Amino acid sequence: MSTGRTRAVQLTRWGGPPILTEAPRPTPTAEEVLIQVEAVGLCRSDLHVIDARPGDLPYRIPFTLGHEVAGRVVRRGPLAVGPATGERVVVYGPWGCGSCARCAVGAENYCDRRAALDADRAGTGAGLGRDGGMADLLLVPSGRLLVPVGDLAAVQAAPLSDAGLTAYHAVATVRRALGDDPAASVIVLGVGGLGHLAVQILRATTNAQVLAVDVREAALALAEECGAHFGTLLQPDTAATLRRLTGGVGAVAVLDFVGSRSSLELAVDVLRTGGELAVVGSGGGELAVRKPGALPPGARISLPFWGTLPELEAVVSLAHKGLLTVEVERFPLSSAPEAIARLRSDEVRGRAVLLPD
Numbered sequence: 612m613s614t615g616r617t618r619a620v621q622l623t624r625w626g627g628p629p630i631l632t633e634a635p636r637p638t639p640t641a642e643e644v645l646i647q648v649e650a651v652g653l654c655r656s657d658l659h660v661i662d663a664r665p666g667d668l669p670y671r672i673p674f675t676l677g678h679e680v681a682g683r684v685v686r687r688g689p690l691a692v693g694p695a696t697g698e699r700v701v702v703y704g705p706w707g708c709g710s711c712a713r714c715a716v717g718a719e720n721y722c723d724r725r726a727a728l729d730a731d732r733a734g735t736g737a738g739l740g741r742d743g744g745m746a747d748l749l750l751v752p753s754g755r756l757l758v759p760v761g762d763l764a765a766v767q768a769a770p771l772s773d774a775g776l777t778a779y780h781a782v783a784t785v786r787r788a789l790g791d792d793p794a795a796s797v798i799v800l801g802v803g804g805l806g807h808l809a810v811q812i813l814r815a816t817t818n819a820q821v822l823a824v825d826v827r828e829a830a831l832a833l834a835e836e837c838g839a840h841f842g843t844l845l846q847p848d849t850a851a852t853l854r855r856l857t858g859g860v861g862a863v864a865v866l867d868f869v870g871s872r873s874s875l876e877l878a879v880d881v882l883r884t885g886g887e888l889a890v891v892g893s894g895g896g897e898l899a900v901r902k903p904g905a906l907p908p909g910a911r912i913s914l915p916f917w918g919t920l921p922e923l924e925a926v927v928s929l930a931h932k933g934l935l936t937v938e939v940e941r942f943p944l945s946s947a948p949e950a951i952a953r954l955r956s957d958e959v960r961g962r963a964v965l966l967p968d
């Protein structure tokens with residue numbers, strides 16, 4: 612890395628592909644903080660960004676990809692708050708206005724001014740319309756968006772900021788329904804980057820029976836390693852199998868990390884009366900809501916998006932206690948195109964993480 616430039620994987624035109632290029636080295640002003648990137652996770656939503664057509668997303672191009680970032684504070688603006696120079700941190704990815712009621716409690720994922728920010732094409736966060744962490748350096752708008760990680764390995768810390776946080780937030784939306792009942796069942800659909808962490812979070816923070824479903828044998832093996840009580844391939848009789856395993860009544864909660872037509876169909880089929888369905892994945896499936904209809908009486912549906920700053924602190928704490936381990940495949944930053952291709956063909960086990968080389 613030359614002193615005046617930083618390497619960056621940028622989206623320079625809609626429809627991609629992203630290219631590894633050089634960008635000017637950023638200098639933090641006011642509240643900004645400069646991070647030396649140690650690791651950056653690759654997420655399925657990066658594929659949605661890369662594949663977007665002009666006008667699909669409220670972003671200006673070019674910008675650097677990467678919204679799952681861990682690194683070290685190397686320089687702070689004169690008004691910066693939060694972690695000191697030299698501290699190792701994970702970057703909270705959804706960047707809101709920083710001052711509305713939601714942002715004030717750390718829920719920038721649900722910023723009240725999101726529509727106005729989108730209208731201004733201000734970006735949704737790091738790597739989402741703003742320069743992200745697939746680079747040697749990342750400029751963060753404020754230290755409020757940083758959570759210290761201490762000596763946690765960077766490849767473990769980076770995926771916590773989205774895969775870990777989004778899984779934790781999804782579990783949080785159904786935690787009350789699960790209660791402490793050891794007979795309560797929760798079904799996890801899709802055991803990829805997020806799902807394998809959801810299984811661990813469910814085991815660490817609830818007493819529920821965890822049933823996992825995927826279309827890949829390797830993903831089911833990972834679910835078992837993560838503590839799932841039962842795993843099954845998606846087959847024509849999967850709904851019947853899951854109903855039998857839940858005593859014929861269905862699951863108290865279903866976490867759908869796929870969000871496709873087939874996963875939503877299964878979710879509705881196996882949801883208990885009064886059960887909770889959290890749709891996390893953006894797989895393009897649609898759900899018809901009608902009374903009476905396919906959804907059971909009393910069903911509740913949520914669309915959790917990412918998570919809050921306090922939840923990111925809780926996720927980091929679980930990782931420090933050894934209760935959360937991310938299954939990672941490492942790639943050098945310069946191999947970002949190969950990593951993206953592997954994710955696209957569903958070959959990544961757990962999370963793909965890029966390391967500046």
Ligand SMILES: [Zn+2]
Pocket residue numbers: 654655656657678773774
């Ligand atoms: Zn993501």
Ligand SMILES: [Zn+2]
Pocket residue numbers: 707708709710711712713714719721722723724725
């Ligand atoms: Zn806000």
